[in-house]
Amino acid sequence: MASVNYNSQMPLDPFADDPNDPASFLDPDEPAPPLSDEERAGITQDLALVARFKEELTPRGILGIFFLCEECDDFHYYDWDIMAANMAATLSGELAPVHEPSMEPDVEAYVPWDYAAGYLDGLNAG
Template sequence: MNYDSMMPRDPFADDPNDPASFLEPDEDVAPLSDEEKARVAEDLELVAEFRRALEPRGILGICFVCEDCSEPHYYDWDIMTSNMKATIADQLAPAHEPSAHPDVDAYVPWDYCLGYLDGLEAH
């Protein structure tokens, strides 16, 4: 999925003094192997199951502790889905703006979601 047409015009487009021109180019990311894509596809299916089971109970998405800043980050179901689909398609994840003040009680860790599904299946 490509969101370029939905993005606002770059305010520095065609500006020879664009501050971004002084940045180092992004490193090329190697495409995923078929095995890695299959694992992401499995996770994508899990996200859909998590959403079906947890969204009706007020859970809006997943939270992760960032390895870079050690702070929790909150991703709603749609962001998780679009990021995974982009990864499978060997694309960069689309730009997204999570809520500035998320309801932290409405996001749970991945392992919680797995455990919740396991509990549902046990009955």
């Protein structure tokens, strides 16, 4: 399997050189806690699902997933490639690459995770 440099596909850090960067409290030298075997298996499974979601849903106009953020009580929209980059970084024991989803996403082009999973289940049942 060819290696993909997800960092080269990500937009520039919107907080670069900002003294109020919300991630400034993180210690870059402190390693992320290791994943348990169960966590690693779950993320690997989810990464495979994201690839299938992208393959099956992108031709139907679905660009990614949305989540309700509990901190700001707003929806956040993530393209398939951003989801995959975040999961790949986690599996590698790295912080997820900095990304900023588009300012005005086409909200009709994003679905909840459960919808995407249900869509695949429907395809597999047919």
